[in-house]
Amino acid sequence: MIRVAIVEDIGRIAETLKQKILLSPDFEIVNMATNGKEIIQQLQKDHALEVIIMDINMPEMDGIEATTFITQRWPNIKIIMSTVFDDEQNLFNAIMAGANGYLLKDETPQKIHRSIYEALEGGAPMSQMIARKALSLIKTGKPESSKTENVDYGLSERETEVLEHLSKGLSYEQIADNLFISYGTVRKHVENIYRKLRVNNRTEAIDKAQKGGLL
Amino acid sequence: MIRVAIVEDIGRIAETLKQKILLSPDFEIVNMATNGKEIIQQLQKDHALEVIIMDINMPEMDGIEATTFITQRWPNIKIIMSTVFDDEQNLFNAIMAGANGYLLKDETPQKIHRSIYEALEGGAPMSQMIARKALSLIKTGKPESSKTENVDYGLSERETEVLEHLSKGLSYEQIADNLFISYGTVRKHVENIYRKLRVNNRTEAIDKAQKGGLL
DNA sequence: CGCACAATACGCAGTTCTGCGTATTTATTG
DNA sequence: CAATAAATACGCAGAACTGCGTATTGTGCG
Numbered sequence: 001m002i003r004v005a006i007v008e009d010i011g012r013i014a015e016t017l018k019q020k021i022l023l024s025p026d027f028e029i030v031n032m033a034t035n036g037k038e039i040i041q042q043l044q045k046d047h048a049l050e051v052i053i054m055d056i057n058m059p060e061m062d063g064i065e066a067t068t069f070i071t072q073r074w075p076n077i078k079i080i081m082s083t084v085f086d087d088e089q090n091l092f093n094a095i096m097a098g099a100n101g102y103l104l105k106d107e108t109p110q111k112i113h114r115s116i117y118e119a120l121e122g123g124a125p126m127s128q129m130i131a132r133k134a135l136s137l138i139k140t141g142k143p144e145s146s147k148t149e150n151v152d153y154g155l156s157e158r159e160t161e162v163l164e165h166l167s168k169g170l171s172y173e174q175i176a177d178n179l180f181i182s183y184g185t186v187r188k189h190v191e192n193i194y195r196k197l198r199v200n201n202r203t204e205a206i207d208k209a210q211k212g213g214l215l
Numbered sequence: 216m217i218r219v220a221i222v223e224d225i226g227r228i229a230e231t232l233k234q235k236i237l238l239s240p241d242f243e244i245v246n247m248a249t250n251g252k253e254i255i256q257q258l259q260k261d262h263a264l265e266v267i268i269m270d271i272n273m274p275e276m277d278g279i280e281a282t283t284f285i286t287q288r289w290p291n292i293k294i295i296m297s298t299v300f301d302d303e304q305n306l307f308n309a310i311m312a313g314a315n316g317y318l319l320k321d322e323t324p325q326k327i328h329r330s331i332y333e334a335l336e337g338g339a340p341m342s343q344m345i346a347r348k349a350l351s352l353i354k355t356g357k358p359e360s361s362k363t364e365n366v367d368y369g370l371s372e373r374e375t376e377v378l379e380h381l382s383k384g385l386s387y388e389q390i391a392d393n394l395f396i397s398y399g400t401v402r403k404h405v406e407n408i409y410r411k412l413r414v415n416n417r418t419e420a421i422d423k424a425q426k427g428g429l430l
Numbered sequence: 431c432g433c434a435c436a437a438t439a440c441g442c443a444g445t446t447c448t449g450c451g452t453a454t455t456t457a458t459t460g
Numbered sequence: 461c462a463a464t465a466a467a468t469a470c471g472c473a474g475a476a477c478t479g480c481g482t483a484t485t486g487t488g489c490g
Binding site for chain 1: 349
């Protein structure tokens with residue numbers, strides 16, 4: 001039995017989707033939510049499920065944000081975006097957020113079932129049109145973000161320096177030693193770096209810095 | 216009747232492919248060539264066909280070059296790459312050359328038939344694994360040719376899995392949650408990973424794993 | 431069967447990191 | 461001159477990580 005959650009703010013569409021999925025006895029719907037905040041709250045209580053079908057446009061917290069959070073916090077959960085928006089910007093954002101697949105709203109039950117299986121097997125289920133746009137994205141370069149460099153988080157020179165040392169796996173003590181400042185100062189720099197990068201630990205900071213071309 | 220050409224230098228594979236395609240009465244094979252030069256010469260005499268199934272690795276002129284030329288000279292012909300190479304570099308090159316789809320060699324006749332129809336309808340047929348790599352291409356941005364040779368540290372499957380979660384910045388608690396094991400077990404796995412990689416903290420482990428091509 | 435090894439699990443102790451508050455000095459800028 | 465930002469520094473508390481020892485279960489191999 002494959003456990004599926006549906007996140008969709010429009011009741012009618014959510015219901016249709018649910019009916020389509022339940023046409024196969026292999027699936028059960030274990031969660032229904034109407035926005036990103038809601039599903040995350042539900043997952044925090046119980047994340048025993050395999051797949052989430054996620055709308056993009058929703059109030060409170062949209063599907064992109066929710067996907068970013070969920071793929072980070074529960075990497076084993078597969079997320080398939082399901083939306084009426086077929087533009088490259090939305091597709092690109094969804095992919096960057098970590099979505100595993102991308103379907104348009106009018107798919108057949110068969111295609112939806114197959115897509116869920118594909119996602120679980122590590123594939124990338126896509127609607128026809130989406131697949132074409134994906135290739136187009138690669139071919140034309142992506143909207144505004146093909147340059148992995150020069151992202152500005154407003155880090156000062158000293159902070160960048162500390163970040164470089166952080167990325168080498170040195171302890172605060174060792175960094176202090178290297179930069180001829182105190183342990184406490186290193187800590188404060190790190191705090192400021194984390195705040196500016198909006199992360200909460202060393203690993204995420206390094207990851208973000210690398211992706212932003214800071215290292 | 217849909218007219219198809221096969222370009223493939225290994226006779227046995229070409230024959231298998233031909234048999235698979237001819238399992239459906241909707242298709243006929245109008246050309247067989249063993250390299251890029253050959254198919255282009257044939258097309259110059261007569262290009263009355265809809266689809267070309269193209270290998271990548273061939274003598275004289277490879278599938279990428281041929282695709283570049285053909286999509287330029289006869290834009291209405293759809294080209295589906297069919298190869299054993301599933302690396303991002305080849306995929307990227309094929310897309311840039313203008314290929315409409317990308318299949319791996321071991322596809323079923325049904326999948327091949329469906330792919331031809333998809334290509335004709337303006338879609339982008341892809342094998343499972345290729346679709347995933349396409350998204351990965353978009354996500355990571357272009358294939359960096361930094362060939363990280365794979366180093367074997369003797370990590371077990373489970374340890375590799377833990378390492379992947381570690382690299383995402385998850386806490387032991389969160390990793391335990393995701394893998395459905397206890398906090399203590401995660402700790403033990405991490406210990407073993409560190410010992411095998413001969414490092415003493417998370418950052419060094421990730422660094423070494425990335426350089427060794429484990430992530 | 432005995433052995434090695436992977437995967438599971440927990441306790442203890444010590445170290446390191448993270449978040450928050452507070453504070454001083456120096457340089458820059460409106 | 462006043463405001464602001466950067467760099468320096470420390471205390472406290474709690475969270476997370478690391479190293480070491482120990483142990484059980486299952487699996488594969490000679």
